[in-house]
Amino acid sequence: MVLESSLPLPTRQASDSSRSRAARWLVWSVLAVVVTVLAPTLCSARVIAVSSQALMFGFLAMGTGFIHKHSGLLSFGHAVWFGLAGYSVGILATFSGLPIELAIAIGLVLVVALAALVAMVIMRSPGIAFSMLTLAINVAVFELFNRMRGATGGADGFSIALPETIFGVPTTSLQSPQTMFVIMGITTIVTVGALTLFERSHLGQLTLAIRENPERARFIGYDIYWPRVIVFVISAALAAIGGLLFTLYTGFVSPEVLGFMTSGQAMIMAMVGGTAAAWGPVAGALMFFLVRDRVTFLGDHWMLPLGSALIVVMAVWPTGLVGAADFVSRRIRGAARRLHG
Amino acid sequence: MNTILEVDDLAVRYGGVRALDGVSVRLSDGEIRGLIGPNGSGKSTFIDAISGRKLPASGRIRLFGQEVTRLSAVDRRLRGLSRSFQRTSIFPELTVREQMSLAARRFGSDPGEILEALGLAAHLESLANQLGYGEQRRLDLALALVGSPKLLLLDEPAAGLSRAESLALADMLRALVRDAGTTVCLVEHDMDVIFGISDSVTVFDTGRVIAEGEPKAVRSDPAVRRAYLGSEG
Numbered sequence: 005m006v007l008e009s010s011l012p013l014p015t016r017q018a019s020d021s022s023r024s025r026a027a028r029w030l031v032w033s034v035l036a037v038v039v040t041v042l043a044p045t046l047c048s049a050r051v052i053a054v055s056s057q058a059l060m061f062g063f064l065a066m067g068t069g070f071i072h073k074h075s076g077l078l079s080f081g082h083a084v085w086f087g088l089a090g091y092s093v094g095i096l097a098t099f100s101g102l103p104i105e106l107a108i109a110i111g112l113v114l115v116v117a118l119a120a121l122v123a124m125v126i127m128r129s130p131g132i133a134f135s136m137l138t139l140a141i142n143v144a145v146f147e148l149f150n151r152m153r154g155a156t157g158g159a160d161g162f163s164i165a166l167p168e169t170i171f172g173v174p175t176t177s178l179q180s181p182q183t184m185f186v187i188m189g190i191t192t193i194v195t196v197g198a199l200t201l202f203e204r205s206h207l208g209q210l211t212l213a214i215r216e217n218p219e220r221a222r223f224i225g226y227d228i229y230w231p232r233v234i235v236f237v238i239s240a241a242l243a244a245i246g247g248l249l250f251t252l253y254t255g256f257v258s259p260e261v262l263g264f265m266t267s268g269q270a271m272i273m274a275m276v277g278g279t280a281a282a283w284g285p286v287a288g289a290l291m292f293f294l295v296r297d298r299v300t301f302l303g304d305h306w307m308l309p310l311g312s313a314l315i316v317v318m319a320v321w322p323t324g325l326v327g328a329a330d331f332v333s334r335r336i337r338g339a340a341r342r343l344h345g
Numbered sequence: 346m347n348t349i350l351e352v353d354d355l356a357v358r359y360g361g362v363r364a365l366d367g368v369s370v371r372l373s374d375g376e377i378r379g380l381i382g383p384n385g386s387g388k389s390t391f392i393d394a395i396s397g398r399k400l401p402a403s404g405r406i407r408l409f410g411q412e413v414t415r416l417s418a419v420d421r422r423l424r425g426l427s428r429s430f431q432r433t434s435i436f437p438e439l440t441v442r443e444q445m446s447l448a449a450r451r452f453g454s455d456p457g458e459i460l461e462a463l464g465l466a467a468h469l470e471s472l473a474n475q476l477g478y479g480e481q482r483r484l485d486l487a488l489a490l491v492g493s494p495k496l497l498l499l500d501e502p503a504a505g506l507s508r509a510e511s512l513a514l515a516d517m518l519r520a521l522v523r524d525a526g527t528t529v530c531l532v533e534h535d536m537d538v539i540f541g542i543s544d545s546v547t548v549f550d551t552g553r554v555i556a557e558g559e560p561k562a563v564r565s566d567p568a569v570r571r572a573y574l575g576s577e578g
Binding site for chain 1 (some may be wrong): 417419427430434435450489
């Protein structure tokens with residue numbers, strides 16, 4: 005068995021029947037939608053604002069978690085795709101005169117195409133070499149955007165000229181935390197559902213098989229290169245969606261969003277949440293932002309408690325929140341079964 | 346019988362070490378060929394080179410009449426060459442059903458019969474890493490059998506199996522050749538298995554073929570007895 009990463013990979017229990025799984029999924033989805041819609045009226049404006057941002061970065065964390073789950077690889081550079089989506093839409097919308105909707109479409113296509121080109125080169129590299137390459141690309145892209153003052157505003161970034169409406173939605177609404185929270189919540193639920201379906205698909209099963217044992221995958225007749233490339237592209241696209249929504253929300257973009265610190269934070273979110281389920285990195289992102297919001301009194305040292313928490317999680321519960329939830333859920337189901345004889 | 350595998354003057358190097366040197370072997374359609382030899386004699390390297398896991402430094406491999414020396418392992422698998430591994434090679438975190446379905450889908454075949462024949466049908470929903478060692482070995486073999494390969498390379502398939510399991514495996518291989526016409530080439534240290542089921546035996550020593558022929562003749566070959574069989578012969 006060849007495993008690319010020394011970090012804990014998702015572990016599975018023997019599968020339930022597909023019907024009970026679907027029923028459980030439906031219940032959780034409905035519950036998540038209800039919470040998303042009600043939260044803005046139940047929670048403080050500050051919690052909603054922080055959670056909105058958390059969900060945007062949750063997409064970056066989902067991208068990082070997705071590539072870990074489906075290829076066993078650790079990317080230390082996914083903020084590149086998060087930031088590039090923001091920059092490409094920002095530059096196109098501000099300097100080209102294109103309608104914002106077209107700028108969004110072109111921007112996303114450009115980022116995904118670039119991710120595909122990069123994937124075709126770096127997905128041939130094994131474990132640590134891959135991680136180092138992603139880090140190197142991240143540092144290089146950060147430096148590039150930091151220094152291209154003419155096009156990117158350099159370290160200061162630039163404000164994006166957004167029209168009054170985007171896809172018919174007033175921009176002021178998009179930039180309101182309450183509205184954005186609902187949009188992000190629904191988008192996240194749909195995306196988590198889509199990623200879960202992907203996992204059950206033929207391609208999803210194949211990518212998991214390749215992660216588990218690439219050699220055996222070849223000897224049952226599958227090319228292992230292109231599925232890995234597809235995994236990278238999907239993960240980059242997830243990060244790009246988050247970056248795009250974050251840019252529209254803030255109306256501003258700066259090199260900070262594509263710095264390797266952002267990639268590292270996304271990795272923390274993914275690992276704290278756990279990558280065994282698509283919702284794990286989102287939960288990790290919410291925890292990351294909400295905890296960070298509580299420790300602002302530490303000033304520049306706010307990473308200290310988060311770093312400590314990460315050490316504890318990796319040492320005590322390396323499968324993250326997903327592993328913990330799975331453990332609790334199995335205990336409850338076991339108790340319920342015993343109760344019913 | 347048709348020749349389905351022609352190996353000419355094959356050499357494989359690991360760094361400066363010649364793991365195979367000037368190996369030429371022919372396999373006929375529907376035969377069971379046993380490969381024996383001391384550890385490090387080149388048997389597994391031979392299987393690796395034939396299956397595309399290891400590219401040869403020189404020599405030529407023709408499979409089903411076509412040159413495949415530089416073809417990838419995937420291409421060879423799709424042409425009907427399959428293999429199992431010395432160390433069990435399965436997908437530990439996938440269920441038996443998931444991995445067999447994945448393999449079967451590639452060949453548009455139904456894995457049901459294989460699972461029944463190998464006694465895995467009762468474990469469909471089990472994760473592979475929850476199976477016992479013998480069951481994992483059978484799953485490895487089941488994955489190799491998907492798609493009805495025309496040539497099956499088995500690297501120590503009986504390793505770690507009990508006596509009863511080894512004999513059952515030998516019976517299964519005989520049935521496979523009889524019913525599906527599959528050609529089998531197996532590396533095995535269990536001499537009872539090798540001499541019990543092989544139509545012919547090739548003996549390796551220090552990367553070269555030192556003897557080849559019917560089991561009885563090979564068994565009494567003085568060079569073979571000296572190099573490998575010793576008192577077993």
